Amino acid sequence: MPDNMRDSKVRNTKESEVRLNDTIDSSIDGSKNSALMNQGDDSKPWLNTPDLEGYFGPFGGRYAAETLMGALQELEDNFEKLWRSPGFQADFDRDLQHYVGRPSPLYFAERWSEALGGARIYLKREDLNHTGAHKINHAVGQALLAKHMGKTRIIAETGAGQHGVATATVAARLGLECIVYMGAEDVRRQALNVYRMKLLGAKVVPVEHGSRTLKDSINEAMRDWATNVDNTFYILGTVVGPRPYPKMVRAFQSVIGREAKQQILAQAGRLPDAVVACVGGGSNAMGLFHEFVPEESVRIIGVEAGGEGVDTGRHAARLSAGGKTGVLHGNRTCIMADDDGQIIESHSVSAGLDYPGVGPEHAWLKECGRAEYVDVTDDEALAAFRGLTQMEGIMPALESSHALAHVEKLAPTMSKDEIIIVNLSGRGDKDIHTVAAIDGIEV
Amino acid sequence: MSRIQTCFDALQAQGRKALIPYFTAGDPDKANTVAMMHGMVEQGADIIELGIPFSDPTADGVVIQQAHLRALKNGANLSWVLETVKTFRETNSTTPVVLMGYLNPIEIMGYETFVETAADAGVDGVLCVDLPPEAAGRFRSQLVEKDIDLIFLIAPTTTDERIGKICSQASGYIYYVSLKGVTGSATLNTEEVSQRVQHIRNYTDLPVAVGFGISDGPSARAISSTSDGAIVGSVLVKEIAAAAQAGQPESAVGRVGEKLAAMRTAMDNG
Numbered sequence: 001m002p003d004n005m006r007d008s009k010v011r012n013t014k015e016s017e018v019r020l021n022d023t024i025d026s027s028i029d030g031s032k033n034s035a036l037m038n039q040g041d042d043s044k045p046w047l048n049t050p051d052l053e054g055y056f057g058p059f060g061g062r063y064a065a066e067t068l069m070g071a072l073q074e075l076e077d078n079f080e081k082l083w084r085s086p087g088f089q090a091d092f093d094r095d096l097q098h099y100v101g102r103p104s105p106l107y108f109a110e111r112w113s114e115a116l117g118g119a120r121i122y123l124k125r126e127d128l129n130h131t132g133a134h135k136i137n138h139a140v141g142q143a144l145l146a147k148h149m150g151k152t153r154i155i156a157e158t159g160a161g162q163h164g165v166a167t168a169t170v171a172a173r174l175g176l177e178c179i180v181y182m183g184a185e186d187v188r189r190q191a192l193n194v195y196r197m198k199l200l201g202a203k204v205v206p207v208e209h210g211s212r213t214l215k216d217s218i219n220e221a222m223r224d225w226a227t228n229v230d231n232t233f234y235i236l237g238t239v240v241g242p243r244p245y246p247k248m249v250r251a252f253q254s255v256i257g258r259e260a261k262q263q264i265l266a267q268a269g270r271l272p273d274a275v276v277a278c279v280g281g282g283s284n285a286m287g288l289f290h291e292f293v294p295e296e297s298v299r300i301i302g303v304e305a306g307g308e309g310v311d312t313g314r315h316a317a318r319l320s321a322g323g324k325t326g327v328l329h330g331n332r333t334c335i336m337a338d339d340d341g342q343i344i345e346s347h348s349v350s351a352g353l354d355y356p357g358v359g360p361e362h363a364w365l366k367e368c369g370r371a372e373y374v375d376v377t378d379d380e381a382l383a384a385f386r387g388l389t390q391m392e393g394i395m396p397a398l399e400s401s402h403a404l405a406h407v408e409k410l411a412p413t414m415s416k417d418e419i420i421i422v423n424l425s426g427r428g429d430k431d432i433h434t435v436a437a438i439d440g441i442e443v
Numbered sequence: 444m445s446r447i448q449t450c451f452d453a454l455q456a457q458g459r460k461a462l463i464p465y466f467t468a469g470d471p472d473k474a475n476t477v478a479m480m481h482g483m484v485e486q487g488a489d490i491i492e493l494g495i496p497f498s499d500p501t502a503d504g505v506v507i508q509q510a511h512l513r514a515l516k517n518g519a520n521l522s523w524v525l526e527t528v529k530t531f532r533e534t535n536s537t538t539p540v541v542l543m544g545y546l547n548p549i550e551i552m553g554y555e556t557f558v559e560t561a562a563d564a565g566v567d568g569v570l571c572v573d574l575p576p577e578a579a580g581r582f583r584s585q586l587v588e589k590d591i592d593l594i595f596l597i598a599p600t601t602t603d604e605r606i607g608k609i610c611s612q613a614s615g616y617i618y619y620v621s622l623k624g625v626t627g628s629a630t631l632n633t634e635e636v637s638q639r640v641q642h643i644r645n646y647t648d649l650p651v652a653v654g655f656g657i658s659d660g661p662s663a664r665a666i667s668s669t670s671d672g673a674i675v676g677s678v679l680v681k682e683i684a685a686a687a688q689a690g691q692p693e694s695a696v697g698r699v700g701e702k703l704a705a706m707r708t709a710m711d712n713g
């Protein structure tokens with residue numbers, strides 16, 4: 001960790017304390033004391049989050065432009081009401097079962113486990129969902145909400161294109177207009193998904209500003225939402241953004257961990273020793289982790305994109321390489337920023353992990369020590385992509401390959417009686433062009 | 444009494460409305476920023492909203508986005524913006540300066556350091572687009588202690604309940620955003636704006652200034668006749684962009700001045 005980052009981390013921790021005090025005296029009517037609410041057990045601050053104002057410790061919150069504040073409240077009111085309603089739950093479960101194809105299998109990767117010579121590794125097969133990734137879970141949930149709220153126009157941002165495809169898919173099914181913002185750089189490297197979205201009837205708008213990746217597509221989606229706020233629902237693709245998005249997206253994704261827990265109990269008769277997932281914004285990871293957060297015997301490990309190596313500065317390892325506490329895209333979280341507070345462009349071979357912020361709950365799970373965050377490089381992820389493909393006949397997305405690459409390091413340090421569940425968040429078809437280009441082949 | 448209040452009191456006594464130009468500090472370049480501020484005052488600006496450059500201005504349209512990018516390319520950062528205000532204050536001790544921007548640069552600088560330095564530099568108000576009053580608590584008290592106003596936005600979408608809450612936290616003036624959208628959007632419905640401003644006045648005695656969509660003398664006049672002031676940004680920043688594009692950054696002051704003078708004349712002869 002460079003010294004300047006170390007310093008800023010220390011300083012930022014102080015800021016976090018300030019922030020906690022802020023929360024206490026900030027509520028306008030003075031009647032709420034949110035920082036102290038919902039924190040029944042001080043020794044386990046990772047439980048019962050977020051609080052009513054959307055905070056995970058000092059992280060999260062709602063840092064949005066005034067034009068969007070009403071829409072965010074409307075969204076939260078509808079989500080909180082419907083999420084507790086049996087009718088909505090039944091609709092959501094039915095869609096997950098019959099449209100998405102859940103439950104997704106939990107597959108014991110026997111050959112790969114043996115080759116690594118340590119823990120037994122189970123893959124949570126989100127790649128087998130309709131449209132090929134976990135993103136469809138929260139897209140279905142948010143689309144149901146949009147329908148209930150009478151919104152006629154759907155917007156989304158996308159990085160790898162998986163969230164854009166999932167959103168275009170649910171919009172097509174509901175007959176809603178759909179606009180997907182996508183960084184021009186990502187349009188280039190995820191051409192297949194761009195065409196899929198177009199076939200589904202969505203309009204894909206390339207974003208030419210800034211780093212021309214996921215961060216800029218979120219900026220542009222927020223601008224669209226402010227302009228068309230009356231009829232538009234913003235289907236956000238991960239656990240970032242202002243309250244209620246981190247909690248809401250987690251709620252829709254938490255089916256991953258609930259299923260995985262039941263499945264491992266059925267197959268192995270006990271809980272896993274570790275759960276591992278890649279972390280872009282962090283939705284597939286929170287989806288798997290949420291159910292296991294209270295199970296303290298289970299190690300929780302998030303894997304970030306180390307890009308060309310964290311020493312090169314070209315990476316997206318916000319948590320594991322000493323990012324700063326800051327405010328980006330409506331929430332306080334761990335970000336890659338310079339000493340002037342400007343956002344630093346991230347880098348990763350996988351578009352879905354190429355983001356300089358991260359979900360606020362991940363920042364909190366790290367700060368309170370409940371989860372660990374590590375990074376793996378582009379090269380390590382590519383090697384894992386090839387490894388799993390050849391050993392198990394399963395071609396993972398490059399995002400998911402980051403989680404696999406870490407498991408390749410972790411499993412050999414564990415015994416054969418121990419169990420790892422790794423989230424295979426998506427399939428690799430969309431990345432074949434990228435891998436082929438690295439091999440010098442044009443497909 | 445704060446410079447902002449003094450300014451509005453004086454205007455009211457004269458039966459005039461505030462003309463409040465915005466530009467991004469460091470655009471078209473760092474060398475002309477103080478000159479731009481003085482030039483704006485000479486052409487009739489009552490208050491200056493000085494933008495703090497930020498890499499991800501999510502509430503701005505493309506014109507002001509590019510201003511942020513130019514300023515960042517020129518090496519402008521928050522510390523330099525604060526120094527710039529201090530330099531401006533060496534020769535102007537009356538015109539209020541409001542820093543406008545996004546929260547992250549302030550958060551990373553540290554709230555305490557920011558408030559101290561801003562007070563020392565002679566900053567009069569702060570407006571953070573992505574800092575709603577709910578989250579402003581302690582920062583607001585730190586600013587108030589130094590006599591710096593924290594200015595909040597009210598939008599067409601703001602509910603009455605929120606208008607009440609925002610007004611109870613606001614000082615300086617209320618910034619009414621005239622339309623749904625980002626800066627630089629086109630259409631302005633004067634009648635609607637007028638009704639909203641009247642409505643907001645039920646909740647506060649603070650001056651209400653209106654921004655977004657004001658582009659020339661007639662629109663500045665129409666808006667200010669139903670409010671306490673007109674805030675203009677994108678149309679001026681376009682002039683700055685043209686100056687930058689032409690490779691004549693020093694011409695930006697004159698180009699912006701011309702636009703402002705036309706608005707001033709239209710507003711005063713209303």
Ligand SMILES: Cc1ncc(COP(=O)(O)O)c(C=O)c1O
Nearest residue numbers: 162238280281282283284352426
């Ligand atoms: C297959 C896959 N996995 C992971 C991600 C990263 O997102 P998150 O961290 O929100 O799961 C993406 C994003 O596009 C993805 O497509």
